[in-house]
Amino acid sequence: MGILVFILAGLLVHCVFLVSIFDIYFSSPLVHGMTPQQTPLPPPAKRLVLFVADGLRADSLFELNSNSTSQAPYLRSILENNGSWGISHTRVPTESRPGHVALIAGFYEDVSAVAKGWKENPVEFDSVFNESKYTWSWGSPDILPMFAKGATGDHVYTFCYTAESEDFGAKDAAELDMWVFDHVKSFFNSSRSNQTLFSALNEEKVVLFLHLLGIDTNGHAHRPNSREYKENIKKVDESVKEIALMIDSFYGNDGKTAFILTSDHGMTDWGTHGAGHPSETLTPLVVWGAGVNYPQRVTSQKFEDNFLKEWKLENFKRLDVNQADVAPLMASLIGVPFPLNSVGTLPLEYLNNSALFKAESMFTNAVQIIEQFKVKMSQKRETTLSFLFIPFKPLSDSEQINYLKKARLYIQQQKYDEAISLCKTVINLALEGLSYYHTYDRLFLGLSIAMSFVGWTTYVILVIIKTHTNLTKAIQTSNKESPVLFYGFAFVGMIIAFFLLIQTCPWTYYIYCLLPVPVWYAVVKELPVIQDLATNLLSHNMVQSVGFIFICILGIEILVFSFFYRSALTLGLLVFAGWPVITQLWAQAKTSASVWTLLCVLLALFPLMPVVGREPNIPLVIATGLLTLLISCFSLASLCKNKNKYRNNEDLKVYFYQMLSVALSTYVVSSTHDSLKNKQGLPLLNQIISWMTLVSSSVLPLLTSTFLFQRLFSILLSLMSTYLLLSTGYEALFPLVLSGLMFVWINMEQEALHHYGLSLKPKLAVFNFTYATDITQFRQLHLDDVRRSFFFVFFIVTAFFGTGNIASVNSFDPASVYCFLTVFSPFMMGSLLLLKVAIPFVLVSCAFEAIQVTTQLSSKSLLLLVLVISDIMALHFFFLVKDYGSWLDIGTSISHYVLVMSLTIFMMLMNGLAQLLTTQRLQLSRGTKHHST
Template sequence: MLLYVAVGLLVHLVFFASIFDIYFTSPLVHGMTPRFTPLPPPAKRLMLFVADGLRADKLYELDEDGNSRAPFVRTVIMNEGSWGISHTHVPTESRPGHVAMIAGFYEDVSAVAKGWKENPVEFDSLLNETRYTWSWGSPDILAMFAKGDSGNHIFTDSYDASSEDFGAHDVTKLDTWVFDHVKEFFHAARNNQSLLSKLNEDKIVFFLHLLGIDTNGHAHRPTSREYSDNIKLVDKELKEIESTVKDFYGNDGKTAFIFTADHGMTDWGSHGAGHPLETCTPFIAWGAGIRLPQKVSAQKFDDSYLQEWKLENWKRQDINQADVAPLMAALIGVPFPLNSVGIIPVDMLNTSDLFKAESMFTNAVQILEQFKVKMTQKKEATLSFLFTPFKSLSDTKQANILRKARYYIKQKKYDEAVSLCRELIDLALRGLAYYHTYDRLFLASNVVLGFVGWISYASLLIIKSHCNLTRGVSSEAKNPGRLLPCTFVAIGLFVAFLLLIQACPWTYYVYCLLPLPIWYAVLREIPVIQGFVTLLLTFRPRCFLGYLLLFILGVEVLVLSFFYRYMLTAGLVAFAAWPLITPLWTRAKRTSLSWILFCLLLAVFPLLPVVGREPDIFLVVGAGLLVLLLSLFVVTSVIKRNDSFINEELVLHLLQMLSIVLSVCVAYGTHKSLLEKQGLPLLNQIVSWTILASSFVTPLLSPPVLFDRLFSILLSSMSTYLLLSTGYEALFPLVLSCLMFVWIHMEQETLQQSVVSCKQKVSTIQLACNTDVTQCRDLYLDDIRRAFFLVFFLVTAFFGTGNIASVNSFDPSSVYCFLTVFSPFKMGALIMWKILIPFVLVMCAFEAVQLTTQLSSKSLFLMVINISDIMALHFFFLIKDYGSWLDIGTSISHYVIVMSMTIFMVFLNCLAQMLTTKKLSLCGRPKSHVT
């Protein structure tokens, strides 16, 4: 069993990792020549303001009194510059957003996990190409672009990371710090000749990163007064900085200003996904080289914002976030970032038509060079007879378009030249995508082949363990000889040779060779396959078809639940009807009623909002009180059950009740303190971490009797979960656990109707024994239902309260009892543990089900993995690389979620076994229990 688990874990890790090689690979190539517009630029310097987490609608809209929150910005829009919406890509996080704006490409999603403060991959950026860059703001962002500054021309000034405190009294200080330091910088420069000479050079950038709005959004939500006041503060300071810069340079008209954001934010204070509130950010440009406002009578957009913002008469020009980098490069005359895929919005330029045409021509050549390098790399790494070039942009077509564009520029047909360059850019970008995904079909086919082989092999193992299907099969059929292994070895050597001569990455060997041993293991079981087919032929076709359709329907409900959470409600309602169509209703009416009640209660949660709910501390307190009432009932039963009033079990329950009380007090006290802007009390923080640490130990002190141990696990989990809750989700583990307790009883009742006898009561079953009971009984169709129940409950645990949204859309409010200073990995670990707690509760209940049903843990676990793998294969075919970024991100994340769940199941199974079977004795004294 241990060997099988290890091999299965390895196989699933490969399947999981494949998605990153197929869909999450870095788009960067190297070896291009820097390109810049060969004409004098309109600006000598540029000031880039990035308001982290600023939504477009919150900046542009009027408040309830009809006044603008940002009067200076509105004045710029109406009198001085161009404006619009900058459309970001997923993931809508700070790092990818800044890379897109300053480097001009959309960073590989996996790079966010590889490095937060530094570059996991080397890339060129606008700041690398400047003569000098000065930047102020968060150390997390500034460090990304300062790393590898060989020219000693990028200067950074950042505050301490501990200043990024979501619970601080006034987080606008993060922005005032930046503005104050910029003003001091220009004031000091007047008396510093060396600095003054640098500031009077051309090709310089000032980068101001403003984190206050993002922090206020997380802490108080974007609809709050704090968020709006922070926007007003930034607007006021923008005006002062513009005045300071103009005064310093004698109003020479050579400064360009750009104000934008890296990402937006949902109404509930999170970001990371593809909601329009997260992907729509403001973009305002004014100053040197920027076109003045254009009055229009009407303009059409897919949204109705213009009328709401009262800006319908000023031309709105939307751009993609990556377009900001080439725009800034053109304004100050530096080479375009080498890996930029942005397109200059020439309509925003207030320059000559020649400059616009030359800039667009340079833009096209710069992107075309990336295409050429990408094509050359792929061509050199592929056998000539296997290589299929991108036919829409041949070498001849490239030369013709460039020659024709240059001819149009000479003939002063600038509009035609710009249009032709746009066409070339579009073709080059399509070509880049073609070569970037060149191996996708090949790799995906191998992964699918391995998937199908693994599912087949796991199914054969289950059948082989419980059915003697090889009786009467000849020994030659059972032992196919050397032909089969020799054939697979020959195929493996041939595949490895093809990969070797193409210099493929080592991961390609894994994906291409892994299906071979899997299918070899499958084909070795041909006698079992033959026996199973024979058995199916003797089975009643109508009955078999009915079971098959029911199984397919169940899997489809699980798949649909990833798209529509209310499908979980439908499934739970169907589960509630289960006792009514079986003898359980007449045999165990009280247990059946409990099952129906808790199924219907749990069915309510998927209908509640996933995210976006306002914090409601009273629901958290109410959940804690319900747990305490349940604990009092259990303590009363413990006192009645034991002769001695004071015993180890009772003391443990009382300590866990005290932990629940402390959790409720800390959660309420922290919420109140943050509401009053007094920060996170140190005592609350210490108690929270202590409760978290103790929750891993206290269940192991309880007796290894089924009911007592499971209840101890519930109390320990709830004490932590309450600290990580902000609203109704605090009730979820309690309802889920009650259903799990009833499930265990229901499964024992089903055994009373079968040939399997079960004489022990649930309340007295010992969990200390961890033996595989393969020989206890054969496999029944009812066991497939048990495996399906587990997968369904795990999916419900994942989506029941929308916890997955806390992973995809970062929302730190649930970890405020533990820390408020920004720390992505600590906060991420706490949110992940919050998500895992319902998983642990379900897996512990499943351990008990395995024991009460006397079924082989190996076989039941194999069925669970098989159902999960069928879902994963389903999602693998649903993965998209086209359409909106929300569609692409959602389709990939579904596969990643299911594969993560499958891999986690192995670890959770081990954790559940440890929590349910291990016993720590106080004072080193083991305690015996009557069974």
């Protein structure tokens, strides 16, 4: 197999492995074709006003100030005197779109929505807005349009401010909320002179939705404990009071308006959200008005948390709900059909109505969820062979009929409590059944992917042994193809395809189930290599072989462990610090070994530092910029003293420009954060310099010579100038320490070659990256090369988790991108944060490219070893993926697999980028000469 074919096949296989997890665990839960279900009794409210305070934490609303006063006195008085309250528990990811979908449509959206930025509808879904007679909504252009787009007919109206208004650097983000309140007021005022609008507002089943983004924006910009965040809550409280009084007055205080205030998600102390920390998943819920229970006094109530005592609310009954339960609550209050895809359970304790109404509403809720269950079961039955279909026994067709008949009989006999209890049981069973059918194909799909994984890893190991080692001589014989073998595997593939075809499976199932066939065919074709290898190993020292395998497994386990505990990286780096002593390199290169040990210890400190929740430390970023300039001056002075033919005046010009870029970046970081602190926004000049630095940093290294240290030095300067602009604290030092260790690693590996008696090139100073294109220099692999590959993977993982934990979306501080933009833009901000993560990757990859050149190895051989190590890690995480336990556990297990698979694909691409950055040179003038040895 040619190198290009092999790389393309590897990328394709790993893309399949990566995408498979979304089909297996993240496929859309939605089904269509259900009959709408509606409570047959008149509802208590004609209209509903929904306030969603984006990014509002439960404790921020309910806690008292130091002087025992509330930050939101109106809402506090509501829950103490007029309405019901509790905590709405959200699910991960705690982002705006999934939170609003759960609140308004009643289901927890699958992660496939991420691909469209959570703005467009990846699937059409029903919502309370869609079922209403009219819905008017005001707020963010990121949220409102998706509910209007999914609605049937023309009855959901949106009024949005511009996307540019969502500026984290604005003077006061509370203006976003004031815009909403002002427009609602003018809307009602204008309706008095507009008969059509006035009539529509006086209809039944009307919803008014106020999306309030200011609190979220202020939380991102200033943190939830800031004065700005708390002042925003106070302003929202005052305005909610005004709107509630205005609406009651507009309708003549008819007592037919229900009000709900809640939030889509909370926010961490450091101003982010997305993961499963309680500060993100606990949101407030305050409900009052028509059909809502008055406050219920209690002497004691038990919850796992201590919040009630902190909030001085221990005597007011706290009614907690799941976020999806709010949708059926809204539907019940205004008498619209429950959203078709809702999985929420109606929280009856919020309702102030007759026992009959509660029982009928609960029965409607049960029938609505059973409708989904029946459609889901029917779909699965139609796509599965009858003798293979295993139904969900607790809720068979006969059981469904019996449950519903019994519940209806209880209602007719006025045994309302029994009817409600039975309906809740049916709902729980139906939800279990929905999950059962949703995950029905998970086992056989998972087994197919696991077989492909094992087969691919085995094949790569065999390729390494056959083409890059002296362990086997079966190269010629293994290339002979057996027709029997080919037709045998082809026959197996046809049988699998036939079974999938008659079950009308999705086309992706064909890929997952047929992939093991060609992969294992490639493995079995190499049977002579396997036999030759087994004979070779048996004839050698078995204890040594077993010991080597054990060390490899232990090293990989440490890498896997580091995904859960970053301190494992610290342990690994401390072990690395002792590597020169263990291998006797200390005696050969004492200076390099001493620096290696020091830098390993320094780098080991970073995984012990806090990932999130830290305050920005701009002076430290500035100090790092100055330190970079100081190191650059020493390096440049050393280069200028070098009078040999390798010095190039063109290189010196580029270095000076790069140093100027670092200096400018340091100034821009300082200036920008001062400006934002003074609420003067992002200076335009700073923004221009930042973007110019970003663009130039990828080109400038290509203008310098391809001599090893000159090119690596240029890459470091360019990347540091960009990284400084994306830093807010200690992480600015990370690439500097990491690159220092990489430089020493290159020196140490050169010294390690003495063990093999290889003919060494001249000094590293004159090594040229263009050696990588000279195939005659390549040698066969040694056991030490496995160690080199492991070092590379370890450093890549360290680059990944050294200063943050990308497995959790909330580990990144939005302030990181403020030098580039402050206006909310998920795609652009996400891209810049990914660039920040990628920069340490590039540094490690370029160092690894240098090691391949200096140790006279082809990039293919070491890359294959890296591929094996990372694939074994990925297989670990594939088996660790789970769909039980807390939502945080589930999300973490899946994100780990996605991360390590992305890492594998990313490393393959990064290898190509490293080769481009190190071996290519742009010629801007005829006077520039390209030297080589």
